[in-house]
Each structure stands twice: as C-alpha cells, then as structure tokens.
Amino acid sequence: MPGKTKHDQSWSPPELYAQVxxxxxxxxxYAPKPEPIEEDQSSSFKCPNCGATVTYNVAAGxxxxxxxxxxxxxxxxxxxxxxxxxxxxxxxxxxxxxxxxGERQILHCDSCGAALSIPxxxxxxxxxxxxxxxxxVTASLEDSLRPRFLVPFKVKPDQNKRLAAxxxxxxxxxxxxxxxxxxxxxxxxxxxxxxxxxxRVDASWRAQVGYERVERHYNAHEKRWETRTRIDWRWENGxxxxxxxxxLVTGTSPKHVSQRILKDLYPFQLKDLVTYEPDYLxxxxxxxxxxxxxxxxxxxxxxxxxxAKRACHNDIxxxxxxxxxxxxxxxxxxxxxxxxxxxxxxxxxxxxVFQIMVxxxxxxxxxxxxxxxxxxWLVIAAMLSPGFILGLIGLPLLxxxxxxxxxxxxxxxxxxxxxxxxxxxxxxxxxxxxG
Amino acid sequence: xxxxxxxxxxxxxxxxxWGVDRQPMGCPYCKRVFLVKPxxxxxxxxxxxxxxxxxxxxxxxxxxxxxxxxxxxxxxQLRTIYSxxxxxxxxxxxxxxxxxLLSRSIPIFWPLWLVDSDINGHWQMxxxxxxxxxxxxxxxxxGQWQSRKQIETRVRWEPRLGEISYHVDNIAVPALExxxxxxxxxxxxxxxxxxxFDPSRIADAVLEVPDLPPExxxxxxxxxxxxxxxxxxxxxxxxxxxxxxxxxxNYDQLNWTQFYLPLYATSYLDDDGQPQIVIVNGETGTIHGxxxxxxxxxxxxxxxxxxxxxxxxxxxxxxxxLTALNPILGGIAVLLGILGFGTGIAxxxxxxxxxxxNRKQKPLRIAQRR
Numbered sequence: 001m002p003g004k005t006k007h008d009q010s011w012s013p014p015e016l017y018a019q020v021x022x023x024x025x026x027x028x029x030y031a032p033k034p035e036p037i038e039e040d041q042s043s044s045f046k047c048p049n050c051g052a053t054v055t056y057n058v059a060a061g062x063x064x065x066x067x068x069x070x071x072x073x074x075x076x077x078x079x080x081x082x083x084x085x086x087x088x089x090x091x092x093x094x095x096x097x098x099x100x101x102g103e104r105q106i107l108h109c110d111s112c113g114a115a116l117s118i119p120x121x122x123x124x125x126x127x128x129x130x131x132x133x134x135x136x137v138t139a140s141l142e143d144s145l146r147p148r149f150l151v152p153f154k155v156k157p158d159q160n161k162r163l164a165a166x167x168x169x170x171x172x173x174x175x176x177x178x179x180x181x182x183x184x185x186x187x188x189x190x191x192x193x194x195x196x197x198x199x200r201v202d203a204s205w206r207a208q209v210g211y212e213r214v215e216r217h218y219n220a221h222e223k224r225w226e227t228r229t230r231i232d233w234r235w236e237n238g239x240x241x242x243x244x245x246x247x248l249v250t251g252t253s254p255k256h257v258s259q260r261i262l263k264d265l266y267p268f269q270l271k272d273l274v275t276y277e278p279d280y281l282x283x284x285x286x287x288x289x290x291x292x293x294x295x296x297x298x299x300x301x302x303x304x305x306x307x308a309k310r311a312c313h314n315d316i317x318x319x320x321x322x323x324x325x326x327x328x329x330x331x332x333x334x335x336x337x338x339x340x341x342x343x344x345x346x347x348x349x350x351x352x353v354f355q356i357m358v359x360x361x362x363x364x365x366x367x368x369x370x371x372x373x374x375x376x377w378l379v380i381a382a383m384l385s386p387g388f389i390l391g392l393i394g395l396p397l398l399x400x401x402x403x404x405x406x407x408x409x410x411x412x413x414x415x416x417x418x419x420x421x422x423x424x425x426x427x428x429x430x431x432x433x434x435g
Numbered sequence: 436x437x438x439x440x441x442x443x444x445x446x447x448x449x450x451x452x453w454g455v456d457r458q459p460m461g462c463p464y465c466k467r468v469f470l471v472k473p474x475x476x477x478x479x480x481x482x483x484x485x486x487x488x489x490x491x492x493x494x495x496x497x498x499x500x501x502x503x504x505x506x507x508x509x510x511x512q513l514r515t516i517y518s519x520x521x522x523x524x525x526x527x528x529x530x531x532x533x534x535x536l537l538s539r540s541i542p543i544f545w546p547l548w549l550v551d552s553d554i555n556g557h558w559q560m561x562x563x564x565x566x567x568x569x570x571x572x573x574x575x576x577x578g579q580w581q582s583r584k585q586i587e588t589r590v591r592w593e594p595r596l597g598e599i600s601y602h603v604d605n606i607a608v609p610a611l612e613x614x615x616x617x618x619x620x621x622x623x624x625x626x627x628x629x630x631x632f633d634p635s636r637i638a639d640a641v642l643e644v645p646d647l648p649p650e651x652x653x654x655x656x657x658x659x660x661x662x663x664x665x666x667x668x669x670x671x672x673x674x675x676x677x678x679x680x681x682x683x684x685n686y687d688q689l690n691w692t693q694f695y696l697p698l699y700a701t702s703y704l705d706d707d708g709q710p711q712i713v714i715v716n717g718e719t720g721t722i723h724g725x726x727x728x729x730x731x732x733x734x735x736x737x738x739x740x741x742x743x744x745x746x747x748x749x750x751x752x753x754x755x756x757l758t759a760l761n762p763i764l765g766g767i768a769v770l771l772g773i774l775g776f777g778t779g780i781a782x783x784x785x786x787x788x789x790x791x792x793n794r795k796q797k798p799l800r801i802a803q804r805r
Contacts, residue, residue: 011557013596022597027671029597087589088569305573305580325576333570 045282055283058156063279074152074279080271081246083149085198085334088297096145096293147288149273150339152280153189153360160187160343160358167365168356173376173429174369175349186347189360191286191339192262193251195296196270198335199304201242203328205312209236210320231320240311244304246270249296251289251337257344258355260434264366265359268340272361276339286339293335304330354433371429380422387415453500454634457642459493462486468493469543470642481541481641481700482801484710493644501549501605501692502629505636506542506717513537513699516715520722526736526789528729530704536713539702542640544695545617546610548649550656551692552603554664556684559596562669563676566591595672599684603663607694608656610645620714620801622721624696632695642695649691660686700801706731712801725796728789740782747775 013019017030045054047065057064062073086092155163161184168178210231219226250262274280289296308328313321341360346353349370356367390411397404457470464486471478471488480486508516517533524531570585607626611617630636647655661682669677697717702710705727713724754768 011598017596021673022671023673024601024667024671026601027597027599027667029595029668029672031593031595031672090567090569090586093569301571301573301582302580305575308573309575326574328573328575330571330573333568 045279053283056153056280058153061152063282072279074274074277076274076277076280078272078274079149080273083270083273083275083336083338085196085336088293088333088335092145093294145293145337147191147193147276147286147337147339149336150191150276150280151268151270151272151341151361152274153284153341154272155341155343155358155360155363157187157189157343159363160189160360163358163363163365164343164345164356167367168369171369171432173371173379173432175372178349178369183345183347183356186345187343187358188345189284190342190344191281191284192257192342193287193289194268194338194340195249195251195289195291195293195300196336196338197244197247197249197297197300197304197333199244199247199333200331201244201304201308201328202239202331203242203308203312203326204237204239205315205324205326206235206237207316207324208233208322209316209318210234210322211318212320233320233322236316238312238315240308240315242304242308242311244307246336247300247303249291249300249303251291251296252287253290256290257357258368261355261357261366261368262342265342265357265362265364268359268361270338273338289337293337297333297335301330304328352433368434369432371433373429376425376429379425383418383421383425384415385418387411387413387418390414452495453632455637459491459495459644460488461491461493462488466646468644468646470644475641479710481543482643482712482714484702484712494648495644496691496693498692500546500632500695503544503632503636503695504624504626504629504697504718506640506697508697508699508715508717508720510537512720513540513715516720516722517701520713520724520726524726524728524792526728526733526785528703528705528727528732531727531729532703535703536701540699540715541701542717543643543698543700544637544640545643545698546645547614547694547696548608548610548645548647548652548656549605549692549694550608550649550660551605551688551690552660553687554599554601554603554660554682554684555687556664556682557596557598558664558668558680558682558684559594560665560668560672560677560680561592562595562672562674563590563592563678564673565589565675590676592678595668595674595677597668597671599664599668599682601664601667602688603660603667605694606656606659606663608652608659610647610652610693611643612646614647617714617801620723621698621716622719624716624718626694628718629694637695640697645693649689652691657686705729714801723801725793725800727796728792730789730793733785733787733789737782737784737786740778740785744775744779744782747771747778751775 013030016033018033020029020031022029045063046052047054047068047070049070050065050068052065052067054063054065054070056062056074057071060071062071064071164184164187165179168174168183210233213230213232214227215230216225216227218224248266248268250257250259252262291299305328309326312326313324343358343360345356345367347356348354352370354368354370356365356369358365388411390407392411394404394407394409394411398408452470456472458473458476459468460471460476461468462480462483462485465480465483467480467482468491469481469488470493476488476490478488480488514533514537517536521527521531521533521536565588568587568589570587572583572585574581574583609615645652649656661680661684664682664684665677665680668680668682699715699717700712701715702712705711706729711725711727713722715722748771751768751771754764754771758765758768
C-alpha cells in the first residue's frame with residue numbers, strides 16, 4: 001500500500017473511510033466515503049404475492065395491492081420543518097440552471113424489460129406493456145437537486161371527487177353538467193415541485209415622518225379663532241429584523257399550471273414533510289422542477305423584500321411618510337426542494353380549456369369554472385331594470401306637471417346601484433372563468 | 436524518541452571551538468554559562484551584571500552550530516534606540532544615558548535547538564474547505580428596488596484521517612529554560628532569515644550555552660514537531676483550514692543542532708547603584724528593560740524648589756511687615772505669597788513622581804533568573 005507507515009502496520013482506517021488524493025508525498029489521506037449516487041434510481045412496483053401492479057394507497061398509508069390485499073408501509077421519516085436545507089453555493093445555482101437531466105429519457109422497465117421513453121421532468125410513469133408503475137428519479141446534476149422531501153397525499157381520490165363536485169356544483173351561474181363524472185374523471189393526483197426558502201433579513205429604513213399637530217389660529221375673514229391640523233416632518237430611521245421561514249415558491253412553469261390557482265391552494269402544512277421514498281410516487285404522477293433555483297429565488301426575494309418593506313412601514317409610528325428608502329441585508333439564505341400533493345383536472349368545455357386543483361393534503365379547492373353568460377346578462381338586466389322602469393314612468397309625469405321628480409330621482413339612484421352591482425357581477429364572472 | 440545525535444560533552448578548558456577563540460565561563464550569581472574570549476575572564480556577567488565570569492566546565496556539543504541569525508542592528512541604530520528609550524523618562528538616574536548604554540553594549544548570541552525528525556504515525560483532524568455562497572443586499576429608493584449580489588466565503592468542515600511518513604527539518608526548539616520569557620522581552624525573530632553558521636559573524640560576540648540539553652528539551656520539541664505534521668497533513672488534504680488535530684506517531688532519526696539568535700545586552704546603574712539590564716533584539720531592534728526614574732534626583736529637585744519656596748515666603752513676610760512704610764510692598768507681598776505657595780506645592784511633584792513611575796515599570800526583567 002503506498003505510503004504505509006512503519007510505526008503501526010496494524011493501523012487501518014475505519015470502514016466508512018476511503019483513501020483520497022494526497023497533495024503531499026508521504027502522507028496518506030482518508031475521507032468519509034461519499035454516499036453512493038445511483039445512476040438509475042428507477043423502481044418498479046409489483047405485488048410480491050400475486051404479481052399485480054401495486055400503488056401507493058392514501059387510506060392505507062403504504063403500498064397496496066387491490067387484488068390480493070397486500071399492504072406494505074412506507075419506510076420514511078417525518079421530518080417536518082426540520083428537513084435539511086441547503087445553502088446557495090455557486091455550484092448548486094449554476095447546476096440548477098442546467099435543469100433536471102436532459103430531454104426525453106429512456107427508462108428500462110424492471111418488470112418486463114421494455115424501454116420506455118418518458119418526457120423530461122416526469123418522475124413516474126406506467127409501463128404500457130405490463131402496466132407496472134415506474135418511479136424514475138434519475139441522477140441529477142447535483143445530488144441536492146433531487147427531491148429529498150415530500151408531503152404525502154392525505155386526501156383520498158374519492159374524497160377528492162366529492163370535494164371537487166361540491167365546489168363545481170356551487171353557484172347558479174355555472175353549467176349543471178360540470179358536476180358530471182366526465183369532468184371528475186379528468187382528475188389525476190400529481191406531486192408538484194416547490195422550492196422553500198429561509199432567510200434572515202436585517203432591514204434599515206430612512207424616511208421623513210410626519211406628526212400631526214393641532215394649532216389655533218385667528219381667521220381674519222371670519223374674525224374668529226379656529227383650529228387646524230399641521231404636519232411636522234422629521235427625518236427618522238429605524239431597523240427591523242425578519243426571519244423568513246419556508247417561503248413557498250412553485251417550481252412548475254405557468255405554461256402548465258396556473259400560478260393563480262396554485263396560490264389559492266395554499267397553505268400546505270410543511271410539518272407533514274417526510275423523507276423522499278419512491279413508494280409514495282407509485283401509481284401517482286410526479287413532476288420535476290421547471291423553474292430553476294435561481295429564478296425561483298428571484299421570485300422569493302421579491303416577496304421577501306416586500307415583506308421587509310411592510311415591516312419597515314409598520315415600524316414607523318405614523319401613516320405620514322415621504323422620501324422613504326430602505327436596505328435589506330439577506331443572510332443565512334437556504335433552500336429546499338420538495339414535492340407537494342395536488343389533484344389536477346384539465347378539461348374542455350365549449351372548446352375552452354379549464355383547470356381545477358385540489359390540495360392533496362388539506363382538501364382546499366381552487367380553479368376555473370365556465371360561466372353560463374346568458375344567466376349573467378339576465379341578472380344584470382334584472383338589476384338595471386328597476387331604475388330604468390322608474391325613469392320611464394317618471395319622465396312623462398315630469399312633463400305633465402312636475403310630479404315625476406320623485407320617481408326619476410329614485411330611478412337614477414336604483415340605476416346607479418344596478419350599474420355598480422352589474423360591474424361587480426361581470427368581473428366576478430370573468431374571474432370564475434379565469435381562475 | 437530515537438536520538439542519533441552524539442551526546443553532549445563536558446568541556447572545561449579549550450582555546451578554540453567551532454573555529455573561534457572561545458572559553459566556557461560561568462556566572463556564579465545567575466548560573467548562566469557563556470563562551471567568551473579568554474581575555475574577557477573576570478568580566479562582569481553581561482546578563483545580570485552581578486557576578487564575575489570565571490572559568491567553569493560546560494556541557495557542550497562539539498558539533499558546530501548549524502545556523503545563526505546575523506545582527507542587523509548596527510551601532511548607529513543602537514544609539515537611536517537607546518536615545519528614544521532614555522528620553523521617555525523625565526528624571527533619570529545620572530547613569531541612564533544613551534552614551535553609557537551604548538558604551539556598555541555587548542553583542543550576545545543566545546541558543547535555540549534545531550530538530551530534524553522522521554514522523555511515522557497516523558493522524559486525524561477536521562479539515563476546513565472554503566466554498567462560496569451567493570447572498571444579496573436589496574435597497575429601495577425613489578420607488579424602485581435594486582438588488583446587489585454578494586459572494587461570501589464559508590468553510591465546510593469534514594473529518595479527515597490518515598497516515599504520515601514524513602521528514603521535518605529545522606524545527607526550532609528552546610535551548611534555554613528562560614526561552615519564553617526572553618522571547619516575550621525581545622519579541623520574535625525571523626528565523627527564515629537565518630544563514631549557515633559562520634565563525635566570522637561572531638567575532639566579538641559572547642555565545643550563551645544551552646541549559647536545556649536535547650533530552651530535557653524534547654517535551655517542548657514534540658508539540659512543535661507535531662505542529663509541523665499538522666501543517667503537512669492539512670496541506671496533503673487540500674484543506675484551507677484545520678482544527679482538532681491529533682497524532683499518534685513515532686519520531687525517528689532525530690537530529691539536534693544549534694541555532695544562535697542575536698541580542699545586545701547593556702546596563703545602567705539606578706539610584707542604589709544596582710545594575711539594571713536592558714536588552715535589544717539584534718535583528719529587529721525591540722528594546723526591553725526597566726526605565727527607572729531617579730528618586731534621589733527627584734528629591735534633590737524637590738529640595739531646591741522647597742528652599743526657593745521658603746525664601747519667597749520669608750520675603751513675603753518681610754514685605755508684609757514693611758507695608759506700613761510703602762503700600763506697594765503689600766501688593767508685592769501678596770505676589771510673593773502666591774509664588775511661594777505655588778513653588779512649595781510644585782516641589783511635591785518631583786519628590787513623588789519617580790516612585791509612582793517606577794511602580795509602573797515592566798515587571799519582566801532579564802536578570803530575574805535565579
């Protein structure tokens with residue numbers, strides 16, 4: 001062995017250590033063996049009893065076979081908010097920019113040996129030949145950029161359908177056929193990628209702060225003493241410290257998932273984070289991040305600095321502020337890459353595409369709903385008509401002798417109220433469709 | 436420890452050693468042993484100024500020293516150093532002048548051991564590797580946000596262990612019991628500026644003999660050798676930092692040689708006629724020694740001022756008595772009174788200041804060896 005010393009031939013390094021390069025001849029260096037990075041971490045899921053395809057069952061909380069009743073728990077650990085976080089090292093940021101692996105990937109089915117072509121970013125699929133579920137977490141460019149934690153589904157598929165049906169069925173302005181199975185059948189359970197960010201923010205502000213002062217003065221025109229409020233402006237400064245904990249930023253591109261709908265699903269309870277196990281993804285879809293760390297962090301920073309700005313404004317004792325400026329020093333920034341459970345349905349209605357999502361952990365529902373526009377216009381007409389009719393009645397009366405002033409006045413008031421309510425209803429209807 | 440170095444010898448009467456004309460002589464007072472020119476027998480000990488040097492046997496190694504650090508401070512620089520040193524004291528003893536210090540300056544080389552060793556063993560430590568992280572500073576002004584990227588360097592600590600089979604050269608180890616004290620007094624030396632031992636460089640200098648033989652110096656040498664091993668292990672690991680280093684090793688092929696450092700020693704007599712030793716680092720010029728004030732001169736000045744004060748007060752009394760003859764004398768009496776009292780109070784300062792100043796003098800002194 002090169003560099004073996006004379007002093008103690010029996011000495012050998014512990015098992016978990018391996019020899020590494022030494023930069024000085026005569027000195028042998030051992031370092032802890034790195035954790036093996038599996039080149040192909042695909043796993044297939046077949047029942048050990050009957051050979052049927054098994055999936056992760058929400059109710060059972062483990063891998064289950066629907067044919068023979070086989071159930072195996074998932075061996076993961078609940079880590080919650082204490083899940084490992086990573087620093088913004090320059091290497092990680094640049095590797096995250098290069099994305100998750102390459103284009104479409106070839107995955108070999110462990111069950112039947114078929115070569116499956118799966119889209120880039122897909123973490124799971126089902127073999128079309130043997131119907132076995134495959135989970136594919138290919139070695140990323142950096143180990144930390146693989147999903148390490150996830151929140152498992154808590155809402156069962158049938159429960160999801162009930163929640164979605166209740167949400168879709170709510171409201172007279174929407175088509176009745178929405179609640180039909182045709183829409184509900186579109187739901188798929190998918191683990192979506194998210195970034196979480198932590199940081200400590202030391203913000204300092206400077207501004208002219210105005211303090212109200214009531215003073216008495218003599219009004220020469222009115223010839224009497226009056227009081228008036230004056231504002232005294234003073235330059236002031238202050239400092240605020242904020243701790244940002246688990247700020248959630250989506251890793252999915254807005255091209256695929258509506259960011260507005262996704263935000264309506266918040267909050268997710270990150271106390272339920274568990275260590276990643278492929279079992280959780282068996283039979284479920286999962287997507288790798290499309291928004292790289294750097295871009296997600298820019299989004300996160302925008303939210304953080306606005307929070308810091310609000311905190312600085314709250315630090316100012318009055319609401320009279322001008323020439324406000326501030327700095328926010330970010331420190332101890334860290335990030336985490338996680339998967340969160342969402343039921344997602346994308347369906348077509350009268351040639352338009354609508355999306356609906358259900359939080360797979362809390363059951364919160366959000367999405368777009370088509371609107372039956374004739375119902376909206378009918379209601380708008382109903383809201384405008386009282387004012388219009390009163391105006392019509394009042395006009396001839398006014399011409400005949402002045403008694404029409406009262407109905408015309410009431411008519412104008414009702415018409416204005418009708419217009420305001422119509423605008424509100426119209427905007428609301430637009431937002432139902434936009435999501 | 437396997438010591439391949441020939442043992443020390445007891446040397447009593449030699450005329451030349453390492454190519455220079457030197458004889459071992461010791462100070463019966465401070466017990467230091469020097470190699471001095473035979474004609475300097477009966478001189479006063481340069482480092483305590485209390486004992487008279489006399490011939491005595493010395494434990495010496497016959498091998499020539501390996502290196503020495505030459506004197507870089509010449510006589511002119513020494514004069515400047517002494518001037519600055521003495522000018523810091525207000526009421527000095529008459530003997531405490533730059534001229535006296537310079538005339539009594541004796542160049543001395545004092546010893547260090549240089550140890551060479553093979554290190555064979557195994558080690559472990561925490562190795563620190565630098566890495567960079569991105570941070571940012573956000574600023575808001577005139578309704579707009581600006582973001583400034585900042586790069587921070589942090590250290591990642593990882594365990595490392597290994598084996599070492601390495602030879603280290605010239606590890607400096609104390610050869611005097613009072614080494615640490617002396618370094619505190621003289622400040623450090625730039626050991627990398629050393630040159631090979633050259634007898635011509637020590638022509639007029641006194642050489643101090645080690646009082647720590649290698650076997651006694653080894654407990655001090657071992658941590659220094661391990662320190663060198665630590666540095667090598669850190670380098671081998673490619674780490675930028677390291678901590679918690681531990682080594683278990685054998686030290687073979689130990690070779691001890693001598694290394695001499697330059698020093699000037701001089702002295703002045705205080706009020707009581709006691710010699711006060713001042714030393715100067717022969718390379719850097721760092722000076723150390725007590726800067727004593729003279730209590731006797733202080734009292735003398737105070738006495739003169741006291742007499743002047745009494746004289747002024749007597750004149751004041753006379754003027755006061757003669758005020759009836761001339762009223763102007765009353766004003767003069769007041770003036771003389773003020774001057775007399777002022778001078779009397781001022782006389783306290785030189786009487787009290789030397790004692791107060793002397794209490795603040797450096798407690799670490801070269802002669803406090805016994």
